[in-house]
Amino acid sequence: MPSQIPIGRKVTLNDIAAGCDVSRATVSLVLRGSPLVNKLTRARVEEELRRQGYVYNRAAANLRRRISTSIALVLNDLANPFFAEFAAGVDETLAAAGFVTLLGCTGESPAREQAVLGSLLEHGPAGIILSPAEHSKAHDVLSVVGRRVPLLLFNRELGGALPEFAHWDQLMLDNQHGARLATEHLIARGHRHIAFFGGHHDSSSCRHRHAGYVEAMHTAGLRTEPYWRIECAPTRLDAAHHTPALFAGALAPTAAVCYNDAVALGLMLGLNQRGLRPGRDFALTGFDDIAEAALGMSPLTTLSVAPRERGQQAAQLVLQRLQHPLAASRRTVAPVQLIVRESSCPPVA
Amino acid sequence: MPSQIPIGRKVTLNDIAAGCDVSRATVSLVLRGSPLVNKLTRARVEEELRRQGYVYNRAAANLRRRISTSIALVLNDLANPFFAEFAAGVDETLAAAGFVTLLGCTGESPAREQAVLGSLLEHGPAGIILSPAEHSKAHDVLSVVGRRVPLLLFNRELGGALPEFAHWDQLMLDNQHGARLATEHLIARGHRHIAFFGGHHDSSSCRHRHAGYVEAMHTAGLRTEPYWRIECAPTRLDAAHHTPALFAGALAPTAAVCYNDAVALGLMLGLNQRGLRPGRDFALTGFDDIAEAALGMSPLTTLSVAPRERGQQAAQLVLQRLQHPLAASRRTVAPVQLIVRESSCPPVA
DNA sequence: AGTTACATTTGGATCGTTCTAATCCGGTAA
DNA sequence: TTACCGGATTAGAACGATCCAAATGTAACT
DSSP states (O other): OGGGSOSSSOOOHHHHHHHHTOOHHHHHHHHTTOTTSOHHHHHHHHHHHHHHTOOOOHHHHHHHHTOOOEEEEEESOTTSHHHHHHHHHHHHHHHHTTOEEEEEEOTTOHHHHHHHHHHHHHTOOSEEEEOOOTTOBHHHHHHHHTTTSOEEEESSOOBSOOOTTSOEEEEEEOHHHHHHHHHHHHHHTTOOOEEEEOBOTTSHHHHHHHHHHHHHHHHTTOOOOGGGEEOBOSSHHHHHHHHHHHTSSSSOOSEEEESSHHHHHHHHHHHHHTTOOBTTTBEEEOSBOOGGGGSSSSOOBEEEOOHHHHHHHHHHHHHHHHHOTTSOOOEEEEOOEEEOOTTSOOOOO | OGGGSOSSSOOOHHHHHHHHTOOHHHHHHHHTTOTTSOHHHHHHHHHHHHHHTOOOOHHHHHHHHTOOOEEEEEESOTTSHHHHHHHHHHHHHHHHTTOEEEEEEOTTOHHHHHHHHHHHHHTOOSEEEEOOOTTOBHHHHHHHHTTTSOEEEESSOOBSOOOTTSOEEEEEEOHHHHHHHHHHHHHHTTOOSEEEEOBOTTSHHHHHHHHHHHHHHHHTTOOOOGGGEEOBOSSHHHHHHTHHHHTSSSSOOSEEEESSHHHHHHHHHHHHHTTOOBTTTBEEEOSBOOGGGGSSSSOOBEEEOOHHHHHHHHHHHHHHHHHOTTSOOOEEEEOOEEEOOTTSOOOOO
């Protein structure tokens, strides 16, 4: 029984081998289910493995075999439900493939990103999934990651040019098309004065969404006033604070395409404080379709990006890359889907 | 320059040693900043390390030193914001201590929990932080984890008795006291007929919260009717569906202590459908203080559990355990804090 | 010159596994 | 008898680091 087993040292192949009078090599063969070993000895060895409570030392095995069974996942912030769902999808798919997820959070700091990547690399992951911090530069990432271990960029571009020799894949959301869909939807509802609210222009996803908005507006022959572009941090609180700026210009908008759901929810609060009912007196759309979007005072029209599925997809892409290390690097753009809810009302007559 | 470095093989200590005419051992000393090595040779070696783009192989080092620099974090579901915040806190603290987080998700399935634990253990974590799946049994966890690697239980009890010889620590939330606070608050507001709504009685956290509710009621000399205890799955949807059951008994409650915030938000929806305005016609409290609690139609009175801080605390506890492997096992109960918002109105006259 | 002291450096064993190239053995063919 | 075969097993060298004891070189002191 387990209580007979010495508690001091880890059980190794040698212990098992000694315990049933075979060689280390034979035990190793048993462990890996080789057909070479005799049925009888296999049974004896398996019994001994159970008896001593052996646990496989994958680190030692991987060292010898010069392989790795882990993937590093580096994100800005797990507390963001978008990334949390993404991480859940990644882990789920990796686990199914026998890989283990090494987690790292950067908190939007390029410096911490460097540190985290460095630390994770020492554990020898087979690949990396990275959602870069805001001002992270391609050159810096390259200098710490090197060209040996494959990298998948998710969600954001890196500053500076991507090194063409490195096989870095990309998984991006169709930000521009999504924002265009939202804008077209508001236009179809009858709006003519539409603002773009929230986000910072130095974020690539924000730039792309803004481009989609401009594209839709101009295609429809509508003007975009500069004071209809309100920048703010992508948080509820900051969005609520910046609400007055929307109505400070000469021509007040009747609707806003928001950078993301958090901003949209904050804008709703801000509108309420001005006595405007979102979804009645003012129309707005979000981006991400986070859980809270469907609830709240006025259910939010938004773009679903299916973060969990993106996580699964990211994991798949990395696993494929591991099988074809020399394949050309690939850029995947995941589609987004417009979810129409009540917040995108027609303009008040 | 980096392009001169062969791309085929990983750079090892031997390569560096050969590259600057010293022994492997000396390079190793340089890496670890030993004062033994001469300033001059140190400089030469460091230059060579940079030149060849060396990355430390922690797996190999840990094998030799018989130590580990990783901690396994096993959760039900990262997509749950409570656990996501918790994980963020854990990773933050572990990273600061030089550890790396091995992630695993169980999806509330004891079978997957076994599999995930087994897989993570093969990577040799120094410790484990486990938030058990719903019906997970202590005996099963023990049989896969063994008594070698220290375990910290978070948030839930395990079924069956804890093995006393294993040094398993616990970090629990003060569920009972929290529910008692919420109930006392409602009583102080003037309510006499208070229900306990949501959750399943086979979940230990639900039992504890219910116990706190009963305790407060009885201490105040109030009765608890059996039909004031409505069980349902801890989701918004199921809570909304079970709302009518609250009013099916002889004496209708004027307030409800909810199992958690998700349930409370679902109950709000259900109340709305009955034409009752939560926070006006009916009072309710939640548990967890998730982000949505402060927003919504009627901001929710709830208990803040500070999940990120819990994560930091969990990591601290494990790190302490690593330093004192033989210390007596410890049970920590984290305090919770009542956050009074508008949902806990006085009863209608 | 011989001894001691000190600062540096190093060879070789080691961690727990896998891999390669033997080896062993009973049976069969030449 | 010898050679050979195929199935089962194994010794021993890896993998990339660390650790220990021992070696080296230099300077200082009898």
